[in-house]
Amino acid sequence: MTRFKTILVTGGAGYIGSHCVVDLLEAGYEVVAIDNFANAVGDDQGSPALQRAEQITGKNITFYKADLLDKPQINDIFDKHEVDCVIHFAALKAVGESMQQPLLYYQNNLLGMLNLLEVMRSHNCFQMVFSSSCTVYGEPEHLPITETHPTGKITNVYGRTKYFIEEMLKDLSAAEKRWNIISLRYFNPVGAHPSGLIGEDPTKEFTNLMPFMAQVALGKKPVLTVFGNDYNTPDGTGIRDYIHVMDLANGHVAALKLLNDNQVGLKVYNLGTGKGVSVKELVDVFERVTDTKIPLQYVSRRLGDITAMWADATLARDELGWTTKYTIEEMCTDFWRWQTMNPDGYPKNTKTTVIISNGNS
Numbered sequence: 001m002t003r004f005k006t007i008l009v010t011g012g013a014g015y016i017g018s019h020c021v022v023d024l025l026e027a028g029y030e031v032v033a034i035d036n037f038a039n040a041v042g043d044d045q046g047s048p049a050l051q052r053a054e055q056i057t058g059k060n061i062t063f064y065k066a067d068l069l070d071k072p073q074i075n076d077i078f079d080k081h082e083v084d085c086v087i088h089f090a091a092l093k094a095v096g097e098s099m100q101q102p103l104l105y106y107q108n109n110l111l112g113m114l115n116l117l118e119v120m121r122s123h124n125c126f127q128m129v130f131s132s133s134c135t136v137y138g139e140p141e142h143l144p145i146t147e148t149h150p151t152g153k154i155t156n157v158y159g160r161t162k163y164f165i166e167e168m169l170k171d172l173s174a175a176e177k178r179w180n181i182i183s184l185r186y187f188n189p190v191g192a193h194p195s196g197l198i199g200e201d202p203t204k205e206f207t208n209l210m211p212f213m214a215q216v217a218l219g220k221k222p223v224l225t226v227f228g229n230d231y232n233t234p235d236g237t238g239i240r241d242y243i244h245v246m247d248l249a250n251g252h253v254a255a256l257k258l259l260n261d262n263q264v265g266l267k268v269y270n271l272g273t274g275k276g277v278s279v280k281e282l283v284d285v286f287e288r289v290t291d292t293k294i295p296l297q298y299v300s301r302r303l304g305d306i307t308a309m310w311a312d313a314t315l316a317r318d319e320l321g322w323t324t325k326y327t328i329e330e331m332c333t334d335f336w337r338w339q340t341m342n343p344d345g346y347p348k349n350t351k352t353t354v355i356i357s358n359g360n361s
């Protein structure tokens with residue numbers, strides 16, 4: 001019998017958040033989602049991604065257009081709902097933008113987190129799953145990367161916001177024993193829900209490999225720019241640990257279960273497949289399963305990009321009982337299904353399509 005009932009999902013209209021909401025609803029949780037649409041399609045009427053999450057699951061979501069920087073608004077939401085646990089996805093995540101606008105990133109990601117933690121504490125909610133990133137490891141000293149690998153030698157502002165938050169969570173959980181927090185270090189989420197109804201549709205400029213590749217395959221962009229083919233890897237391109245977004249979503253449900261059953265203080269887990277795949281290999285699989293051709297243009301390496309990174313996900317397997325199920329082929333097939341069913345992403349005018357229950361009404 002589970003004690004957790006209501007989960008507050010910040011950044012719920014975003015890519016990973018919306019997929020996780022589907023898994024939460026299917027696992028029987030009630031979801032209150034918030035988003036300020038900084039990087040997701042939506043308006044005062046709501047979020048098309050969450051409307052489709054309702055369609056997939058046949059369940060309702062309570063949604064608030066809300067900004068974590070607006071502490072009174074967050075406080076009001078906690079006044080209205082008895083939140084058992086928070087899954088905190090909301091953050092700005094563009095590495096390049098973070099280098100140009102560090103204050104924006106420190107304000108949004110750090111202050112947003114501080115506001116959230118303070119509001120949670122004042123409402124006696126001490127349970128959280130936090131979206132961290134493998135960027136906290138910096139250049140790997142060994143591969144695969146375990147959770148004990150040193151952190152902090154990071155080359156970009158975005159990654160530093162994740163690192164600083166993890167350090168803050170260490171201090172908090174050491175000082176106040178009631179906190180019960182899991183920080184999940186994601187590797188490289190790709191793919192989409194197998195229904196093709198939800199997927200990745202950022203509103204900010206993006207350089208993520210799979211959405212970019214799909215745009216090229218659709219003929220919306222002429223060529224896929226690959227940064228560096230002179231890395232010390234078998235084909236010269238960088239190697240990453242790509243993980244299907246539904247496997248990632250499922251890792252959050254596993255984390256909730258652990259928090260529900262145990263007082264862990266602060267625990268950190270890698271969420272990856274444990275396998276490294278090069279950019280060239282990913283492009284080859286994508287071309288094969290989608291029967292398309294992706295013209296490539298090799299340019300010089302990007303400052304701060306690392307050669308290779310993949311996870312040791314043994315700890316998540318042993319302690320969360322979680323493993324990945326989806327193959328690289330399925331990641332490509334599912335993303336392509338989403339992209340071809342929705343070549344322009346979500347409908348931009350939600351007035352006619354969105355029927356999310358609005359928590360304010």
Ligand SMILES: NC(=O)c1ccc[n+]([C@@H]2O[C@H](COP(=O)([O-])OP(=O)(O)OC[C@H]3O[C@@H](n4cnc5c(N)ncnc54)[C@H](O)[C@@H]3O)[C@@H](O)[C@H]2O)c1
Nearest residue numbers: 011014015016036037038039040067068089090091131133
């Ligand atoms: N996608 C990745 O490659 C990746 C890898 C590692 C970690 N992460 C982390 O996972 C989380 C989710 O990532 P994603 O890929 O779904 O990104 P996303 O941009 O699609 O989702 C984040 C959501 O948070 C919202 N948001 C941002 N600031 C907010 C604020 N102040 N108040 C309310 N809402 C706000 C955005 O509008 C967006 O919908 C982020 O914390 C990100 O840093 C992502």
